[in-house]
Amino acid sequence: MGPANKRGCRCSGSEKTPGGQEPMGLPRGYCGLCVVCGEPGHIRHHPGAGRFTGTWCDFHYRVLAFTHPLAPLGTFLWLTVVASAIFAARHFVHY
Ligand SMILES: [Zn+2]
Ligand SMILES: [Zn+2]
Numbered sequence: 001m002g003p004a005n006k007r008g009c010r011c012s013g014s015e016k017t018p019g020g021q022e023p024m025g026l027p028r029g030y031c032g033l034c035v036v037c038g039e040p041g042h043i044r045h046h047p048g049a050g051r052f053t054g055t056w057c058d059f060h061y062r063v064l065a066f067t068h069p070l071a072p073l074g075t076f077l078w079l080t081v082v083a084s085a086i087f088a089a090r091h092f093v094h095y
Pocket of ligand 1: 034035036037038039041056057058059060061
């Protein structure tokens, strides 16, 4: 047992409503389908951009939090990618 709804999604609300709307025949314990892989997941706020809400499975939510440019670690990763791209471009142009 844990907190009813740590994710901030819609699960806890719908579970207590017998005969309430069941979205898209989702399995019990899920409130949406992942926009990346289509697996059952949860509707929640974007880990990087708080204003954006989407649906992700636990796996892709973690991936998103890790790689998104707005996430702390994602920013670092993107800077690395950009830096290496610039380096590669300079190396390519230099002749
Ligand atoms: Zn997914
Ligand atoms: Zn949920």
